[in-house]
Amino acid sequence: MIRILFASFSVMLVLFPSIPYSFALKMEFIPIFTTPIFYCLYMLSSDNLSLRKPFIIIMEFISIVFFVICVFLPIYFVNRMVPVFQIFLVISAAYGLSLTFAKHPDGKRHINIFDLLGMLSLFIGILHDVLSYYRLELPSYDTEWVMFGIILFTILQSINTAWVQFLVSENIKKVSNEMSVINTSAYRFVPQAFLSLIGKTDINTVEPNDFCKKKIAIINTDICGFTTISEGLDSSEVFKMLNIYMDYVNPIIRYYGGFIEKVLGDGVVAVFSEGADKALLCALEMQEAMVLLQSYLTKDNLPTVEIGVGVHYGEVVIGTVGNKNRISEVIVSPVVDEVMAIESFNRICHDSVIASEECVNNIVEKDIFSATVIQQTKDKKCNGYNGKVYAIGKSVKY
Numbered sequence: 001m002i003r004i005l006f007a008s009f010s011v012m013l014v015l016f017p018s019i020p021y022s023f024a025l026k027m028e029f030i031p032i033f034t035t036p037i038f039y040c041l042y043m044l045s046s047d048n049l050s051l052r053k054p055f056i057i058i059m060e061f062i063s064i065v066f067f068v069i070c071v072f073l074p075i076y077f078v079n080r081m082v083p084v085f086q087i088f089l090v091i092s093a094a095y096g097l098s099l100t101f102a103k104h105p106d107g108k109r110h111i112n113i114f115d116l117l118g119m120l121s122l123f124i125g126i127l128h129d130v131l132s133y134y135r136l137e138l139p140s141y142d143t144e145w146v147m148f149g150i151i152l153f154t155i156l157q158s159i160n161t162a163w164v165q166f167l168v169s170e171n172i173k174k175v176s177n178e179m180s181v182i183n184t185s186a187y188r189f190v191p192q193a194f195l196s197l198i199g200k201t202d203i204n205t206v207e208p209n210d211f212c213k214k215k216i217a218i219i220n221t222d223i224c225g226f227t228t229i230s231e232g233l234d235s236s237e238v239f240k241m242l243n244i245y246m247d248y249v250n251p252i253i254r255y256y257g258g259f260i261e262k263v264l265g266d267g268v269v270a271v272f273s274e275g276a277d278k279a280l281l282c283a284l285e286m287q288e289a290m291v292l293l294q295s296y297l298t299k300d301n302l303p304t305v306e307i308g309v310g311v312h313y314g315e316v317v318i319g320t321v322g323n324k325n326r327i328s329e330v331i332v333s334p335v336v337d338e339v340m341a342i343e344s345f346n347r348i349c350h351d352s353v354i355a356s357e358e359c360v361n362n363i364v365e366k367d368i369f370s371a372t373v374i375q376q377t378k379d380k381k382c383n384g385y386n387g388k389v390y391a392i393g394k395s396v397k398y
Helices: 002-015 021-028 032-047 054-071 075-080 082-101 113-133 145-189 192-197 225-232 235-255 276-299 336-342 359-363
Strands: 212-221 258-266 267-272 307-322 328-332 353-356 369-373 389-394
Touching: 002 021, 021 054, 021 075, 032 054, 032 075, 032 082, 032 113, 054 075, 054 082, 075 082, 082 113, 113 145, 192 258, 192 267, 212 235, 212 336, 225 276, 235 258, 235 267, 235 276, 258 276, 258 336, 267 276, 267 336, 276 307, 276 353, 276 389, 307 336, 307 359, 328 336, 336 353, 353 359, 359 389
Parallel strands: 307 353
Antiparallel strands: 212 267, 212 307, 258 267, 307 328, 353 389, 369 389
């Protein structure tokens, strides 16, 4: 652009015909000491190198001095300065070429072949034209090689830009895939259903003190006699048995729209925001799945297990506590303690699924379930919960 504007001063004279001829002639020298500065600045910025390198600052200062000379000093003096301008041009081009070997902010040298060839073509073109000016016997001494150098430089930088954009695109894909894997792993610890409950769509937006108040159904399950069972197993067998058990109950909980809020050893607390019906259906299916589970445990020489299930319904505050380094999800409500008390009542009454009075009262499809009041006595009492408790089964019609 600078050469088109100033070289041969034709554009300047067309745009501003009243400009004195001597001034327009001096403008022709401006590209000699300004364009290499822009080349160098381009190389620095495109490779994320410091624009405050001492040498480039000195070059910029010299370029400003040359510009002042061109504008304000007589034409005969400016003509005498042309060899100096040309020396500056060659030095600037050599410096631009050297930047392709410069160390990057990471302390390493990343030689870009397109930058190297582009700057080399410019340097050869500039050197050829300057030496030709002094009538040295060079190939095509009457041809301006610098123009071909600029064309080749532009083509190579276009290819370079496309290549860099391709690498950036591939890197974005890689980072996106990594983030997808990380998010998938994160959702194994913080379920998506929990985020939806507190009004979040992305795990990265979760902050301490995010919470909501809502009426939900809660399930608490526990392996009957787990302490006694685990005493006869080594650690690996205990974890194997628990993981087989969790493999069975997790999909059922998710299928009915719930999520596991916490795992307490052999116990599970699951939350259902879609009402008591889904929680009770889940509890009944979990008990049905235990029949199939027994055969897999036996196959792996593990003891068979039975579970007790308690279901409750009530208002809770569910949210996050912690700080910027560690956040945990919590449920704050008497409902949590009460559902554990209801599940513990299984050890006394030996019913597979027990539900609270609040849970039964909030059933929508009452024809699906059979609910039988469990009579409590002084010796057979649900300690920790003061309401009625019901043994839950599916209605004979279903």
